[in-house]
Amino acid sequence: MALSNTSQAAIITTAFFLPLITYFVYNRPQPARGPLPPPTPIIDLYIYPIKSCHGISVPKARLLPTGLDLDRQWMWVTYPDFKFLTIRNLAKMTLIRPSYDAESDLLTVRAPRGGEGLSEASEIENEETIGFEIPAHPTQEWLQENCTIVDATVWRTTTPAYCYPTTLTAPFNDFFGKEVRLVYKPPVSESPRALVGNGSKEMLGREASTCFADLMPVLVGCESSIEELKNRVIKAEGENGAEKLAFDVRRFRPNILVRGYEPWAEDRWLKIRLSSPSNQEKGFDLDVVARCARCHVPNVDPETGKAHKRQPWDTLMKYRRVDPGINFKPCFGMLCVPAEGGEVEVGGKLEVVEMTDGHRYIAGM
Ligand SMILES: *[C@@H]1O[C@H](CO)[C@@H](O)[C@H](O)[C@H]1NC(C)=O
Numbered sequence: 001m002a003l004s005n006t007s008q009a010a011i012i013t014t015a016f017f018l019p020l021i022t023y024f025v026y027n028r029p030q031p032a033r034g035p036l037p038p039p040t041p042i043i044d045l046y047i048y049p050i051k052s053c054h055g056i057s058v059p060k061a062r063l064l065p066t067g068l069d070l071d072r073q074w075m076w077v078t079y080p081d082f083k084f085l086t087i088r089n090l091a092k093m094t095l096i097r098p099s100y101d102a103e104s105d106l107l108t109v110r111a112p113r114g115g116e117g118l119s120e121a122s123e124i125e126n127e128e129t130i131g132f133e134i135p136a137h138p139t140q141e142w143l144q145e146n147c148t149i150v151d152a153t154v155w156r157t158t159t160p161a162y163c164y165p166t167t168l169t170a171p172f173n174d175f176f177g178k179e180v181r182l183v184y185k186p187p188v189s190e191s192p193r194a195l196v197g198n199g200s201k202e203m204l205g206r207e208a209s210t211c212f213a214d215l216m217p218v219l220v221g222c223e224s225s226i227e228e229l230k231n232r233v234i235k236a237e238g239e240n241g242a243e244k245l246a247f248d249v250r251r252f253r254p255n256i257l258v259r260g261y262e263p264w265a266e267d268r269w270l271k272i273r274l275s276s277p278s279n280q281e282k283g284f285d286l287d288v289v290a291r292c293a294r295c296h297v298p299n300v301d302p303e304t305g306k307a308h309k310r311q312p313w314d315t316l317m318k319y320r321r322v323d324p325g326i327n328f329k330p331c332f333g334m335l336c337v338p339a340e341g342g343e344v345e346v347g348g349k350l351e352v353v354e355m356t357d358g359h360r361y362i363a364g365m
């Protein structure tokens with residue numbers, strides 16, 4: 001029996017357009033063929049509880065869909081418009097040191113009063129400091145009683161957040177030289193901050209969100225690449241010059257630092273799997289959604305809050321403008337979105353599950 005014209009048209013349309021639509025809707029690049037490298041060890045883990053403030057090195061951390069637990073769940077904002085404040089505006093923000101006590105589950109936030117004259121981490125003990133303590137995993141009741149809900153902005157995304165009372169944060173107005181507020185975004189939220197760009201639902205094929213990270217939940221870096229960069233900086237600045245530029249990986253603010261392979265092999269990762277020593281056989285996957293395009297922040301020494309005039313920016317600009325989507329900026333590290341949660345541990349392993357030649361950063365922030 002012959003099909004009606006409409007049915008024929010429908011079949012043709014579907015057969016022809018469906019693959020095209022699917023291609024454009026879920027636009028993950030094709031995995032590349034070829035052998036995959038052996039697993040590489042996880043050598044450090046970092047959380048940065050308050051966006052742009054000092055990081056904490058931890059032996060293990062819980063990976064949530066939004067990123068490592070306690071990572072960038074807090075953020076300093078302007079008042080009265082609640083716009084994000086970062087190292088880009090104020091390098092000395094890295095002198096604000098959060099610390100976490102698992103036993104009391106408290107986050108303590110300390111900074112030198114006025115933010116001047118502090119050159120060593122140890123000096124914070126003797127300096128006159130300002131600060132406060134807050135629950136690291138506050139209950140709904142705590143937040144409702146003690147905070148107000150405001151709309152906080154990171155780049156071009158605005159999201160509801162809990163704003164702490166000035167009775168806690170007022171001393172920080174002097175540190176910043178203007179009125180500021182501290183806001184909090186719980187990792188589980190009724191109004192999650194959806195990922196954009198390469199992490200959007202159209203690109204990733206699922207809904208994912210993060211708290212106050214610039215773009216994506218997790219940044220993975222490789223020690224082998226930092227070493228290679230460091231050698232180039234030494235060549236450019238001389239041994240003495242480079243020594244002055246303490247090469248702390250925290251300049252790049254990664255969450256997960258692995259040993260790595262030949263330098264910059266991570267540029268082609270598309271999917272990775274993490275596993276813990278205690279949990280060898282069952283790992284969990286993260287989608288690698290983009291290279292991380294950098295600004296001048298890595299020039300800031302996180303210990304002193306002082307920015308180097310040239311490095312490592314100048315060196316990076318010479319050879320790391322590798323992403324066709326954003327070739328006016330140098331890249332370091334890979335931005336990832338967890339597909340599942342789990343426990344990440346120093347001593348655990350990272351395995352590359354898929355590689356690609358199709359990475360192309362899209363803005364959207
Ligand atoms: C509000 O904060 C205060 C001070 O930390 C605390 O004692 C109180 O229990 C909090 N409210 C709730 C409902 O948890």
Ligand SMILES: *[C@@H]1O[C@H](CO)[C@@H](O)[C@H](O)[C@H]1NC(C)=O
Pocket residue numbers: 027028029197198203288289290358359360361362
């Ligand atoms: C990111 O988006 C660009 C532009 O749509 C695309 O070409 C690229 O494949 C995407 N990368 C990933 C890993 O999704």
